[in-house]
Amino acid sequence: MTATATRRFRDFFSLESARGLGAACGDPAWLGELRLRGWRAFEAGLEASPRPAGTRWLKVAESWPDEALDPGPKLALPAALGLGLDGEWGPLSGAYTYGCESEGALLLDEEARRAGVLFLPLREALRSRPELLERHLFSRTAPEETLYTGLHAAYFGQGALIHIPKGVRLSRPLRLRGVHTGGHAGFFPHLLVLAGEGSSATVVEETRSAGEAPGLVSGVAELVLERGAQLNYISFQGLNQASGSLQRQSTVLAADARLYTLGIVAGGAWSTSFLGTRLDGGGGSADLLGLALGSGSRRIEIRTLQDHVGRSADSDALVKSILRGSSRFYFDGVVKIYRSGQNSNAFQSNPNLLLSGEARAESVPTLEIEADDVACKHAASIGGIDEEERFYLLSRGIPLRDTETIITEGFAAELGQRLPDANLQERFVAILKDLATGQS
Amino acid sequence: MSEVLLKIEGLRVAVGEKEILKGVDLTVRRGEIHALMGPNGSGKSTLSNAIMGHPHYRITEGRIWFKGEDITEMPTDEKARKGVFLAFQYPVAIPGVTVTNFLRAITKARRGEEGPAKEFRAEMAGAMQTLAMDPAFARRYVNDGFSGGEKKRCEMLQMALLKPELAILDETDSGLDIDALKVVCDGINRIFNPQMAMLIITHYQRMLNYVTPHRVHVFVAGRVVESGGSELVAALESEGYDRFIKKSLAAA
Numbered sequence: 001m002t003a004t005a006t007r008r009f010r011d012f013f014s015l016e017s018a019r020g021l022g023a024a025c026g027d028p029a030w031l032g033e034l035r036l037r038g039w040r041a042f043e044a045g046l047e048a049s050p051r052p053a054g055t056r057w058l059k060v061a062e063s064w065p066d067e068a069l070d071p072g073p074k075l076a077l078p079a080a081l082g083l084g085l086d087g088e089w090g091p092l093s094g095a096y097t098y099g100c101e102s103e104g105a106l107l108l109d110e111e112a113r114r115a116g117v118l119f120l121p122l123r124e125a126l127r128s129r130p131e132l133l134e135r136h137l138f139s140r141t142a143p144e145e146t147l148y149t150g151l152h153a154a155y156f157g158q159g160a161l162i163h164i165p166k167g168v169r170l171s172r173p174l175r176l177r178g179v180h181t182g183g184h185a186g187f188f189p190h191l192l193v194l195a196g197e198g199s200s201a202t203v204v205e206e207t208r209s210a211g212e213a214p215g216l217v218s219g220v221a222e223l224v225l226e227r228g229a230q231l232n233y234i235s236f237q238g239l240n241q242a243s244g245s246l247q248r249q250s251t252v253l254a255a256d257a258r259l260y261t262l263g264i265v266a267g268g269a270w271s272t273s274f275l276g277t278r279l280d281g282g283g284g285s286a287d288l289l290g291l292a293l294g295s296g297s298r299r300i301e302i303r304t305l306q307d308h309v310g311r312s313a314d315s316d317a318l319v320k321s322i323l324r325g326s327s328r329f330y331f332d333g334v335v336k337i338y339r340s341g342q343n344s345n346a347f348q349s350n351p352n353l354l355l356s357g358e359a360r361a362e363s364v365p366t367l368e369i370e371a372d373d374v375a376c377k378h379a380a381s382i383g384g385i386d387e388e389e390r391f392y393l394l395s396r397g398i399p400l401r402d403t404e405t406i407i408t409e410g411f412a413a414e415l416g417q418r419l420p421d422a423n424l425q426e427r428f429v430a431i432l433k434d435l436a437t438g439q440s
Numbered sequence: 441m442s443e444v445l446l447k448i449e450g451l452r453v454a455v456g457e458k459e460i461l462k463g464v465d466l467t468v469r470r471g472e473i474h475a476l477m478g479p480n481g482s483g484k485s486t487l488s489n490a491i492m493g494h495p496h497y498r499i500t501e502g503r504i505w506f507k508g509e510d511i512t513e514m515p516t517d518e519k520a521r522k523g524v525f526l527a528f529q530y531p532v533a534i535p536g537v538t539v540t541n542f543l544r545a546i547t548k549a550r551r552g553e554e555g556p557a558k559e560f561r562a563e564m565a566g567a568m569q570t571l572a573m574d575p576a577f578a579r580r581y582v583n584d585g586f587s588g589g590e591k592k593r594c595e596m597l598q599m600a601l602l603k604p605e606l607a608i609l610d611e612t613d614s615g616l617d618i619d620a621l622k623v624v625c626d627g628i629n630r631i632f633n634p635q636m637a638m639l640i641i642t643h644y645q646r647m648l649n650y651v652t653p654h655r656v657h658v659f660v661a662g663r664v665v666e667s668g669g670s671e672l673v674a675a676l677e678s679e680g681y682d683r684f685i686k687k688s689l690a691a692a
């Protein structure tokens with residue numbers, strides 16, 4: 001670390017530089033206003049003491065503004081993270097790879113283009129589809145929600161707009177890959193997905209680091225599902241060991257919409273993610289899946305919110321952790337069923353697998369039920385490899401060293417199996433197994 | 441006489457501070473089917489778990505030999521690879537691990553090599569057919585959400601693929617309906633061959649009507665109290681364990 005390059009995190013940001021970014025993005029007036037709101041929220045957050053209602057590991061994040069760090073030189077996008085309509089997630093319909101300060105490149109196949117699918121870098125979308133952005137941007141996540149959504153609102157500009165027109169069913173995933181390329185500490189990807197009535201699509205969003213320099217990623221994903229739409233949204237956080245990550249994902253479902261979301265946390269020094277789902281219309285369903293992979297001294301927090309506004313909707317949160325080293329995981333799951341949410345089913349489950357004596361997990365479920373005719377269930381478990389399961393494998397001749405691998409793989413594979421179609425299941429089960437045992 | 445496959449001498453086993461097996465002697469030869477019958481809680485499952493090396497069951501005295509080798513302290517996985525198999529009374533679920541993947545892993549471990557995937561699939565499909573199992577089972581997680589009878593079939597499926605030399609069947613008949621019992625017993629008869637031996641633990645004559653034992657042992661309060669031919673099964677069925685319990689009390 002060179003002494004000259006070391007600055008405090010907060011020194012990277014100022015109202016002037018946020019405005020400069022806005023000018024570069026060609027901000028219309030409403031957006032300039034929004035950035036200003038964000039900046040004010042960030043400043044207020046910095047001054048507030050004690051910090052605004054946060055949760056356990058978020059406190060780690062709250063200390064970040066005072067962190068001294070060296071974001072290193074600006075790197076090129078590594079070739080391995082390059083563009084192509086294929087990769088570990090299988091054949092793709094679209095791919096977009098961008099660095100934290102570069103526009104990047106985007107591919108979209110003929111099928112998607114002909115169907116009228118919009119897959120645009122956010123800056124381009126600001127120019128070409130301002131009406132969609134004005135209507136939906138920050139509609140699910142307000143700049144004032146946390147210190148970091150404030151900073152995000154002041155500095156966002158990277159990311160994408162995805163619009164799946166009414167009735168369009170995309171068979172292959174769209175993949176976004178945002179890469180922190182150093183040179184600057186902050187990275188603020190914003191994804192807006194508008195899934196039109198009866199449409200169906202899979203979106204995979206990766207967040208990665210180009211090198212070893214520390215970065216702070218404050219990402220926001222806003223997912224808007226119209227009547228009968230189905231969206232599978234997978235987020236993968238694979239930052240380097242020096243970085244921190246704050247992800248806010250907010251989804252709203254109209255009637256009969258279906259959401260499958262899988263959040264994988266596999267990197268960073270610390271990470272806090274919020275997976276919020278609001279079932280507005282009746283009859284929809286949301287599966288909130290999460291996997292926290294802890295190793296070393298990583299701190300991970302996952303929070304889920306299952307907000308049942310409409311009636312007869314189902315939501316099911318399954319968040320797992322696999323913890324090694326002295327890693328920590330904190331799960332905070334809230335189920336809220338409003339009076340209007342009669343006849344809903346809301347489940348929540350949080351199994352934690354501790355593979356080291358020093359790893360710790362904590363699970364805090366909260367149920368707020370105003371309706372009377374609902375089914376709610378929550379379960380949590382924290383423990384190591386089950387001795388009876390291990391004995392069963394040993395009794396079949398599986399060597400001791402392989403028993404942990406098989407049980408851990410199975411533990412992670414269950415999440416992939418919960419995805420909707422056979423193709424996705426097969427692909428994700430394989431990926432999750434590799435991740436669970438640290439093979440990728 | 442054929443080779444001794446399993447020999448147990450003076451086996452004493454404790455769970456925690458409680459002694460459950462109080463000196464078990466048993467000899468099983470290649471090509472033989474033995475039945476072990478005894479009241480609830482007499483220690484039959486304890487014996488099978490102790491043979492397999494379950495960590496909760498502490499062997500305090502005695503020895504277990506398999507094909508002339510002392511396996512009393514041999515690690516469980518090594519015994520299994522050598523050809524000892526236990527069909528559990530209460531098989532546990534392995535969530536997230538499909539039957540197919542599991543069978544592939546255990547056959548690889550037992551055989552020391554992974555054969556061609558195509559051959560394996562054919563072999564698995566054949567074994568499932570023998571046991572009248574729906575092919576859909578192959579995609580389910582091992583024992584996860586299986587009914588009692590399905591779990592027992594899954595145990596037999598594993599036995600069919602592992603081809604053990606010594607198979608201990610702990611109440612494989614419990615949980616099976618009448619038709620399933622016949623299917624499973626037919627399967628057992630097909631798997632059995634003169635190169636192996638079976639120790640069948642059961643409470644009922646009905647299983648032994650299909651799978652005929654060469655020897656029958658009555659097990660009471662942690663010991664074998666009487667051994668004989670299949671006529672013992674009929675005696676037990678009509679008289680119950682009373683006489684044997686008295687005998688065991690007298691011996692203690």
Ligand SMILES: Nc1ncnc2c1ncn2[C@@H]1O[C@H](COP(=O)(O)OP(=O)(O)OP(=O)(O)O)[C@@H](O)[C@H]1O
Nearest residue numbers: 455460478479480481482483484485486487496529
């Ligand atoms: N892991 C254990 N912890 C505590 N007690 C045990 C354990 N395993 C067995 N026991 C006790 O040992 C005794 C023998 O149990 P075991 O399961 O071997 O009986 P069993 O003959 O197989 O009975 P059943 O016919 O009901 O299956 C019982 O009193 C049982 O409660």
Ligand SMILES: [Mg+2]
Nearest residue numbers: 484485486529
């Ligand atoms: Mg028993």
